[in-house]
Amino acid sequence: MQKKRVFLTRTLHEFALKELKKKYQIEVHTGKIPIPKNILKNKIKNIDGLICFPYDKIDNELIDFGSNLKVISTYSVGFDHIDIDYAKKKKIRVGYTPKVLTNATADLAFGLMLDLVRRISEGDRLIRNGEWKQIFGAYDYVGIDLQGKTLGILGMGRIGGTLAKRAKAFDMKIIYHNRNRISKNKEKTLGAKYVSQNKLITQSDILSIHVPHTSETDQMFNNKIFKKMKNSSFLINTSRGKIVNEKDLSIALKNKIISGAGLDVFESEPIGKNHPFTKISNIILAPHIGSSSKETREEMAKIAVKNLNLGINGKNPIYSVGF
Ligand code: DGY
Secondary structure (H helix, E strand, C coil), rough: CCEEEEEEECCCCCCHHHHHHHHEEECCCCCCCCCCHHHHHHHCCCCCCEEHHHHHECHHHHHHHHCCCCCEEEEECCCEEEHHHHHHHHCEEECCCCCCCHHHHHHHHHHHHHHHHHHHHHHHHHHHHCCCCCCCCCCCCCCCCCCCCCEEEECCCHHHHHHHHCCCCCCCCEEEECCCCCHHHHHHHHHEEECCHHHHHHHCCCCEECCCCCCCCCCCCCHHHHCCCCCCCCEEEECCHHHEEEHHHHHHCCCCCCCCCCCCCHHHHHCCCCCCHHHHCEEEECCCCCCCHHHHHHHHHHHHHHHHHHHHHCCCCCCCCCE
């Protein structure tokens, strides 16, 4: 019997490829990243399963070419790049990789926050530019303590909750807003207080975004919101770039409407050295590395393969969207 066909829009770990090769006829895209749409359109015509990445736009037009396609397995927790409703309509299962990347992403959000308030990356840039002239002045490179500051968490899911645990250990006050309030028990364990979205915006010293990108959250952080935030506040985004209006954020940072931002995600990635953010000092930029620890990326690969195996055989992936 002919092996089923699987296409990967980019390579994965050796162990994952080895496992896939045992069962399927696989092809891995090695060219331009993201894979150009016309190439993917051609590939998708003949395959049973697809492994894709968070920057591959899997829209309805593309899905229509997948007449044999049974499963789309994305190597990411985010799935806003896939037209889930349309995949469902076409009876194509969609798997994703939540849970395994919770700690890594919360760690990165915390790292950005600590770096930002203590100006670590800013200091690094200063030394590299030969601008560290005198030592230890009373006002030199002064940041703020995390202790006693209010961390506002927008989206108290797995990653938001894990960030709260880390913040609690640093003696921060934690407030959160979520579509659904979490249980009183959980609030107590995390030391987190539920507030309205407006209070979250106006009261946070540091506001960290942990909601997915949807039509409701698209460009949610804009001029109007920045004006409501404290002038001394900081914004952290490890979710999706399109939740923040980058032009408005640049203006807010330059005019000290807010104090700083730590970003792992951008409206369009990758950003280059000419992006306006690179000219702003009170911002820290990371190249979308929320889940990028060795352990986490390996776990994600295992789940992506398992999801594919299940979906290709007409079963629900371990982590399934839509079905
Ligand atoms: C995801 O998996 O969606 C993350 O953005 C990767 O860091």
